[in-house]
Amino acid sequence: MQNVKVCIVGPSKHFLSGISYFIMRLANSLSASCSVSVICYRNLLPRFLFPGRAHVGKEISNLEFSPAVQVYDGMDYNNPVTWYRAYCHLRRTKPDIIILQWWTSSVSHMHLLMKIMGLSLRSRLVIDFHEVVDPLEESIFPLRLYSRLMGKILRKDLDTYIVHSTSDKFLVAKRYGIDAQKIHVIPHGLYDHYGRVMDAKKARELLSIKEELVILSFGLIRRYKGVPYLIKAFEQLPESIVKRSRLLIVGEMWEDGEELLCQIKSSPFTEKITLVDEYVPDSKVPVYFSAANIVVLPYTRASQSGIAHIAMSFGKPVIASDVGGLKESLGRYAGAIFVPPMDSDEIKKKLLLNLKSEKIYNPPALGWNKISDQYLKVVLRQ
Structure with a gap:
């Protein structure tokens, strides 16, 4: 043509x-x-x-x-x-x-x-x-x-x-x-141009993360991304799990920044939550996704998510809200786990079931x- x-x-x-x-x-x-x-x-x-x-x-x-x-x-x-x-x-x-x-x-x-x-x-x-x-x-x-x-x-x-x-x-x-x-x-x-997944231990060392379990929220921080629901879910995890975990929230804050900071500071597990407020350079993307055990997309609405297509390219399990086009884009991915939107209890349950998994999934043919x-x-x- x-x-x-x-x-x-x-x-x-x-x-x-x-x-x-x-x-x-x-x-x-x-x-x-x-x-x-x-x-x-x-x-x-x-x-x-x-x-x-x-x-x-x-x-x-x-x-x-x-x-x-x-x-x-x-x-x-x-x-x-x-x-x-x-x-x-x-x-x-x-x-x-x-x-x-x-x-x-x-x-x-x-x-x-x-x-x-x-x-x-x-x-x-x-x-x-x-x-x-x-x-x-x-x-x-x-x-x-x-x-x-x-x-x-x-x-x-x-x-x-x-x-x-x-x-x-x-x-x-x-x-x-x-x-x-x-x-x-x-x-x-798929956004598969970031390279291959790294050794998880090496990636965590680069990020100065000592915990063995890493939960990743990635991408622009906006109201509809639902990050507060993930924080609430993290707080509901058994203390024995939280002690071994790091909630990693990475992305440029566009909306509700003060409210999110207050929620993190007032959390009983604030020392286990890391917020990185920046638009992440390409060179750092593989480090964050390689360090993660699981990626969570607790959106309240969505047309699509470029973050989902990065997570799939790295073979990571993804907990995602069942909203809009998000379920459709992740529907052919074996590592997708769906929860109702704005439901911290369900996010917590899925984290407990899947957080310790080390399985790498094959991305869909996209x-x-x-x-x-x-x-x-x-x-x-x-």
Whole structure:
């Protein structure tokens, strides 16, 4: 399919996020079978408004685009010169298909510009939903109005819509009034670019962890991630287990930071809880997952979880809430253990049953070659 030209649009490594990794993995895989270009959003919004501003611009990821991918890394929210250069990039590469990555309404005006540019070039337009509604944006009235207005204009009359779970398909169809026949489900690929699992003892030494049992919560700390329910579950474990355990909470705090810190400080087992408030560099990811006996994702809602796809790539058992697309993404993984959302008692029970397990599970067949093949079948179907 070398004659097919695809352009993927999404965030650059400057504002690094899980979506940045997604477009790099997808673009690199697609480049094996077609001509691929990428337009990266370099600056998404004023930095002081971004909860993760501490890591903006830092070189913390080793992943790069393949040399075969033509990249324009420099479209900024506030610089029309960069918008024109993005248009020049499109005119030069002449994509048959433009795939817009949707995860936040903060990039809506840039997405609308890309839509207009794509229509002028007669490209087919695709939107890939990584989130149905951002809960933070939905909770702030002006942002909610902006998101709904801009989103309605953006989503109107596109050629194809992509989601990563069946539950999201029905949510997107209902919430945005999109014909369900135009919405296609493509699984999320594994984030297996961090390397192999390390020796657990060595990993714990690197983290200065002396305990033999390690429970890991990983990823951005936001209200819907449900970390307080995990802390409560940890506190309910028998004291004999807690003495041998370390609850490791690792991730950049975006919401409810003070409440979480107070909960940890007031815990009867506060000395057994470690909070690492940072966006973790790629080099440290294998250390944290290798040190863990088990990964817990106590989400109260979810479309997908990049963390689940990291945990699966390292073969770790995962306790996850039975919510949204989370169960679907982990459904083919033998190491998945599901609990009702917001249920600390069930998390505790599953921890007791599985915490001491040293089994390494085989990840499901979610390689990016298969994911990119499904992408091409979907976007060329129209």
